[in-house]
Amino acid sequence: MSLEPVIGLEIHLQLKTKSKMFCGCAAHEQGAAPNANVCSICLGHPGTLPVPNAEAVRFGVMLGLALNAEIAKRSKFDRKNYFYPDLPKAYQISQYDLPIAQHGFLEFDTPAGVRRISIVRAHLEEDAAKNTHSGDGSTLVDFNRAGTPLVETVTGPDFRSPQEAKLFLQELRLIARYLGVSDADMEKGHLRCDANISLRQRDEAGNVVGKEFNPKTEIKNLNSFRHVERALAYEIQRQTKLWQAGSPPAVTTTRGWNDAKQVTVEQRVKESEADYRYFPEPDIPMLELAALADDARHHLPELPAARRARFVEEYRLKPEDARQLCDDPALSDFTERVFSELQGWLNALPELDGAQDEQWETERKKLGRLVSTWTLTKLLGVLAERAADIRVAKLTPEHFAELITLIATKKLNATSALTVLNAMLDDGADPSHVMEDKQLGMMEDVDALADAIDRVIAQNPAEAARYRAGEKQLLAFFVGQVMRATEGTADAKETRNLLAVKLDDIGAE
Numbered sequence: 099m100s101l102e103p104v105i106g107l108e109i110h111l112q113l114k115t116k117s118k119m120f121c122g123c124a125a126h127e128q129g130a131a132p133n134a135n136v137c138s139i140c141l142g143h144p145g146t147l148p149v150p151n152a153e154a155v156r157f158g159v160m161l162g163l164a165l166n167a168e169i170a171k172r173s174k175f176d177r178k179n180y181f182y183p184d185l186p187k188a189y190q191i192s193q194y195d196l197p198i199a200q201h202g203f204l205e206f207d208t209p210a211g212v213r214r215i216s217i218v219r220a221h222l223e224e225d226a227a228k229n230t231h232s233g234d235g236s237t238l239v240d241f242n243r244a245g246t247p248l249v250e251t252v253t254g255p256d257f258r259s260p261q262e263a264k265l266f267l268q269e270l271r272l273i274a275r276y277l278g279v280s281d282a283d284m285e286k287g288h289l290r291c292d293a294n295i296s297l298r299q300r301d302e303a304g305n306v307v308g309k310e311f312n313p314k315t316e317i318k319n320l321n322s323f324r325h326v327e328r329a330l331a332y333e334i335q336r337q338t339k340l341w342q343a344g345s346p347p348a349v350t351t352t353r354g355w356n357d358a359k360q361v362t363v364e365q366r367v368k369e370s371e372a373d374y375r376y377f378p379e380p381d382i383p384m385l386e387l388a389a390l391a392d393d394a395r396h397h398l399p400e401l402p403a404a405r406r407a408r409f410v411e412e413y414r415l416k417p418e419d420a421r422q423l424c425d426d427p428a429l430s431d432f433t434e435r436v437f438s439e440l441q442g443w444l445n446a447l448p449e450l451d452g453a454q455d456e457q458w459e460t461e462r463k464k465l466g467r468l469v470s471t472w473t474l475t476k477l478l479g480v481l482a483e484r485a486a487d488i489r490v491a492k493l494t495p496e497h498f499a500e501l502i503t504l505i506a507t508k509k510l511n512a513t514s515a516l517t518v519l520n521a522m523l524d525d526g527a528d529p530s531h532v533m534e535d536k537q538l539g540m541m542e543d544v545d546a547l548a549d550a551i552d553r554v555i556a557q558n559p560a561e562a563a564r565y566r567a568g569e570k571q572l573l574a575f576f577v578g579q580v581m582r583a584t585e586g587t588a589d590a591k592e593t594r595n596l597l598a599v600k601l602d603d604i605g606a607e
């Protein structure tokens with residue numbers, strides 16, 4: 099008999115709208131003073147009327163579509179009643195039986211292959227205010243967040259490991275960013291997660307023994323991917339011990355994650371749905387979503403999974419490189435434009451005129467590798483050194499593509515190209531100009547390179563003798579000397595080849 103985790107997630111995603119869900123107050127204003135962005139509606143004054151934010155509804159529908167869900171033709175808002183100081187109306191406007199989206203799924207990559215997780219529903223609601231508990235026992239309430247639009251997504255109980263839950267959340271975050279509906283930054287509270295977990299028994303043949311779903315633990319307010327993974331791993335351990343002791347959890351409980359102690363702590367018994375006394379929000383008419391869903395479907399941007407697959411297929415990238423390039427929408431857009439420049443360049447190369455498919459394939463692969471290496475290691479490395487970001491860097495995809503062509507045609511070696519890249523980032527210059535200014539062009543004169551190599555060998559007779567005696571690792575020393583003699587303008591590969599021949603030739607004499 100073995101124990102298997104059964105995990106489901108409820109995710110709150112803060113939508114990146116200009117104004118709040120039901121009033122015109124600014125949402126997400128950075129650094130606003132507490133209670134600066136409030137009005138009689140989001141403070142819940144009597145007699146005020148909420149008006150749904152069209153942009154929030156559209157964002158919710160887009161997210162539903164991206165999660166392969168059915169968008170409701172008619173959807174309505176409901177009041178979820180509970181009393182807490184962060185909720186001025188003593189109810190939250192949410193959605194109960196007619197959410198905007200239902201019955202979807204999301205597929206994502208895991209080390210064990212593609213996993214598909216069902217999406218039970220996604221609904222719109224308003225966020226609560228933010229409570230700050232101070233040391234003297236008092237609580238301060240900031241209503242700037244009250245009424246900010248949220249989409250709550252509920253998954254099926256389909257996850258079988260903490261790692262799967264984390265990978266799903268990371269993919270969801272990326273989808274939200276590609277759609278532009280949320281920054282989905284967990285540390286900033288744009289993406290908040292509750293996780294449900296229970297265990298069940300399977301026999302050796304893999305059949306579930308006993309109940310399929312046992313009383314679960316709901317872990318509230320997980321605010322980083324690491325916390326999600328660790329809290330679930332802890333719960334699996336804790337519940338496994340209870341099962342092994344013959345006393346598995348008998349009732350559903352709510353726990354919180356204590357990161358300092360790395361444990362979950364019981365909070366309170368969960369309210370049942372009836373406790374919220376849901377009833378239809380009488381002040382907001384039914385939403386008619388059919389036309390909006392049609393329009394949004396036609397304008398949905400390419401999603402990360404599709405873009406990764408296309409990068410592999412179209413640009414011949416390794417799947418892992420495509421994944422890294424697509425992990426940031428801005429970087430993937432940049433890469434896309436670099437490739438579109440380079441496709442034109444490749445098509446116009448005289449040496450590929452009339453070339454066989456096989457040769458085209460080789461060139462495309464080479465180019466793909468060059469672009470991913472120069473983007474993922476060199477460009478991102480230089481940007482990191484400068485604490486800069488691709489979104490604001492003074493680097494156009496056109497200039498970067500030109501740099502790639504200079505490297506591909508051996509007009510620049512790797513060292514010089516890095517110098518050129520830095521200069522390009524300094525002032526947005528184009529690479530050919532930088533190359534001329536700094537005289538970084540490659541030595542194209544083969545005779546001049548041969549002369550330089552002869553000189554270096556003549557200047558280092560002892561090393562040359564040792565090389566000939568079998569110390570072949572000295573080749574690197576000679577390459578270094580030639581590079582120094584040519585001020586880095588020699589092509590390293592050609593230098594290496596020529597050196598090997600000349601060193602051996604001398605030995606044969």
Ligand SMILES: [Zn+2]
Pocket residue numbers: 118121122123135136137138139140141245
């Ligand atoms: Zn307001």
